[in-house]
Amino acid sequence: MSFLNYFKGKKPKSASVAKERLQIIVAHERGQRAQPDYLPQLQQELVEVIRKYVQISDDMVQVDVDRNDHCSVLELNVTLPEK
Amino acid sequence: MARIIVVTSGKGGVGKTTTSASISTGLAKHGQKTVVIDFDVGLRNLDLIMNCERRVVYDFVNVIQGEATLNQALIKDKRVDGLYILPASQTREKEALTKEGVEKVINELSGTFDYIVCDSPAGIEHGALMALYHADEAIVVTNPEVSSVRDSDRILGILQSKSKRAENGLEPAKEHLLLTRYNPERVDKGEMLSVQDVEEILAIPLLGVIPESQVVLNASNQGLPVILEEDSDAGQAYEDAVARLLGEEREHRFLTAQRKGFFSRMFKGA
Ligand SMILES: Nc1ncnc2c1ncn2[C@@H]1O[C@H](COP(=O)(O)OP(=O)(O)O)[C@@H](O)[C@H]1O
Numbered sequence: 177m178s179f180l181n182y183f184k185g186k187k188p189k190s191a192s193v194a195k196e197r198l199q200i201i202v203a204h205e206r207g208q209r210a211q212p213d214y215l216p217q218l219q220q221e222l223v224e225v226i227r228k229y230v231q232i233s234d235d236m237v238q239v240d241v242d243r244n245d246h247c248s249v250l251e252l253n254v255t256l257p258e259k
Numbered sequence: 260m261a262r263i264i265v266v267t268s269g270k271g272g273v274g275k276t277t278t279s280a281s282i283s284t285g286l287a288k289h290g291q292k293t294v295v296i297d298f299d300v301g302l303r304n305l306d307l308i309m310n311c312e313r314r315v316v317y318d319f320v321n322v323i324q325g326e327a328t329l330n331q332a333l334i335k336d337k338r339v340d341g342l343y344i345l346p347a348s349q350t351r352e353k354e355a356l357t358k359e360g361v362e363k364v365i366n367e368l369s370g371t372f373d374y375i376v377c378d379s380p381a382g383i384e385h386g387a388l389m390a391l392y393h394a395d396e397a398i399v400v401t402n403p404e405v406s407s408v409r410d411s412d413r414i415l416g417i418l419q420s421k422s423k424r425a426e427n428g429l430e431p432a433k434e435h436l437l438l439t440r441y442n443p444e445r446v447d448k449g450e451m452l453s454v455q456d457v458e459e460i461l462a463i464p465l466l467g468v469i470p471e472s473q474v475v476l477n478a479s480n481q482g483l484p485v486i487l488e489e490d491s492d493a494g495q496a497y498e499d500a501v502a503r504l505l506g507e508e509r510e511h512r513f514l515t516a517q518r519k520g521f522f523s524r525m526f527k528g529a
Pocket residue numbers: 268270271272273274275276277278381439440441469470471472473475476479493
């Protein structure tokens with residue numbers, strides 16, 4: 177079918193767009209679920225500490241836990257405001 | 260000890276109640292003593308699909324609150340032997356389903372039944388949690404459509420973290436994908452997610468595929484679980500699913516578009 181579409185110059189069918197979007201969102205949400213319960217609070221407290229020194233908004237601090245077979249890594253990403 | 264099956268989905272209107280009615284009827288037809296419980300407090304509907312709406316006297320919440328015994332509330336199906344319905348309350352709050360109350364009822368039923376089928380309400384809130392909490396197996400009803408697939412994945416996450424089996428560190432509930440309202444013509448045209456697409460995304464074993472079928476509406480109009488429409492595609496697809504639940508291996512049917520005959524093609528100009 178995709179062979180034919182190629183010659184007809186058609187845009188991708190909506191089902192394949194749906195599949196791609198679902199794969200991305202489902203993978204993302206599974207990642208979120210695997211996070212420990214304390215993460216949101218940890219993030220909130222980190223935001224408050226950093227705010228003592230720099231003006232940042234809540235979404236500028238990202239906290240994730242990456243789990244491997246051997247160890248877990250706490251990943252902390254802070255975006256500082258420009259200027 | 261009964262085997263407890265939850266029919267769940269997250270999203271509403273995907274076919275949970277239709278499925279609960281047919282799966283429980285099918286299990287009973289296979290000689291398994293089965294009770295189907297409506298967990299949709301406030302929005303009771305299973306009674307209509309099972310054609311016993313005028314025989315409801317007491318309900319699930321009455322039993323939990325000690326206003327009736329289980330024997331008073333259970334409705335015996337008139338068509339199939341060994342099939343009983345426990346209707347939901349129409350008037351109470353969802354919170355009337357307390358964890359302890361539900362547990363007590365399930366334990367009591369567990370002594371006398373082979374299967375307990377729990378028809379979950381939509382959502383991921385209290386009612387849905389109560390319905391899936393005791394499950395040994397989960398039938399995740401999914402339509403080939405983005406929001407339904409996403410919600411199915413979410414409800415699987417909840418099953419894996421909040422069910423009794425998860426809380427107690429027991430072997431996880433067995434998960435089954437039931438794809439319903441499937442339209443092979445639209446899949447062929449690239450307008451609808453295919454069985455393989457949904458299997459790949461959700462990554463759980465496929466119990467069955469129920470085609471989109473007019474027979475379902477017709478059957479529910481009459482209060483007939485569609486599995487009893489034995490000549491219909493949807494009815495046979497449910498019968499296959501029940502056989503698979505009971506361990507039989509059956510090939511999946513109704514996955515491809517029906518070829519239009521020469522004449523119907525001519526007259527439709529297709
Ligand atoms: N395979 C199917 N083909 C056509 N219509 C269906 C099918 N399965 C369910 N329906 C219809 O979809 C609607 C919702 O079904 P229902 O079982 O009440 O969903 P839920 O319990 O998940 O809210 C009903 O009108 C039902 O007749």
